[in-house]
Amino acid sequence: MSINWYPGHMHKASKEMTETLPQVNLVVEVLDARIPYSSSNPFIQELCTHKPRIKLLTKSDLADPQVTKMWQDYFERQSNTKSMALDLLNTDPGAQIIDLINKLYPQREGSSTLAMVTGIPNVGKSTLINNLAGRHIAKTGDEPAITKGQQRINLRNGIMLLDTPGILWPKIDNPNSSYRLATTGAIKDTAISYEDVAFFAVDFFLKHYPEPLKQRFNLQQLPDTEIELLEIIGAQRGCLRGGNRVDLERVSSIFINELRAGTLGSVSFETPEVIEAEMKQVAILKAEKEERETLRLEKTAARRKKAKANRKK
Ligand SMILES: Nc1nc2c(ncn2[C@@H]2O[C@H](COP(=O)(O)OP(=O)(O)OP(=O)(O)O)[C@@H](O)[C@H]2O)c(=O)[nH]1
Ligand SMILES: [Mg+2]
Known part of the structure; x- marks a missing residue:
């Protein structure tokens, strides 16, 4: 099964994100701790390559702590990147995150740091923003696509946050990732x-x-x-x-x-090692598909050439 859910508002949100990016100083990417790879949007990865990045693994209360640690180490090895695991329902990590933002992008006099909070639907972006703001300022809910447009929130400590709608991407290459996204609630139930x-x-x-x-x-x-x-x-x-x-x-x-x-316990659906093996498999399947397509196009071209030659006789 290939699940793809990319409604119009996500396309619009992706465009808005590209437009706002030049003003953004730092990207806070919110990932689901149960599926840190599958919840990484390749569009966001590509778009934000040159910005300092904090990868926050939310819903860590629902994930296997040992596997979450593996992912944190994995992300920390990437350049200009910090990572932290969060349980936004039971802890108050606000001060630590503000510290991390200031470390990764030291504040400049006369201007506030603009931190864009981004990620797939339903990972806890708005919950995080409310936690950082210390008040209920962004709408949250236990279903994907709650936030529909960008919203700026001034933390009044030299940091301005940008809440963005959760976005997926038009085609998910790894079928296991589609299932994991659907299982954890990132895809609207009517699309699965x-x-x-x-x-x-x-x-x-x-x-x-x-x-x-x-x-x-x-x-x-x-x-x-x-x-x-x-x-x-x-x-x-x-x-x-x-x-x-x-x-x-x-x-x-x-x-x-x-x-x-979480009534079935704390569960992680992927490790860096599993993902590495799956991505090799995806690359093989992709290459095979491309080879079949090239062969098909060659056959069609040869058939047309032959038909043309026959007509000339
Ligand atoms: N168990 C658990 N639930 C969380 C955590 N963080 C957020 N949630 C819940 O996840 C759901 C989605 O949270 P939101 O903040 O609305 O998610 P969002 O990323 O803004 O979603 P969209 O705006 O739809 O993209 C809510 O029911 C939150 O209470 C967490 O750390 N642990
Ligand atoms: Mg939201």
């Missing part, structure tokens, strides 16, 4: 099939986090396949339709929502 996403997520849990599954659903043993487990959970939760058959759509949405809320 809960069943497909739950199949991906259950399969991932069976392979990587079997114990939390057993605990949550009171199981001594786990079945081998995702469909069997969804049927067991569906029966437990009374998700039944006619003929006592499990309603897969309903149980899928229950599973995904529990996972998103």
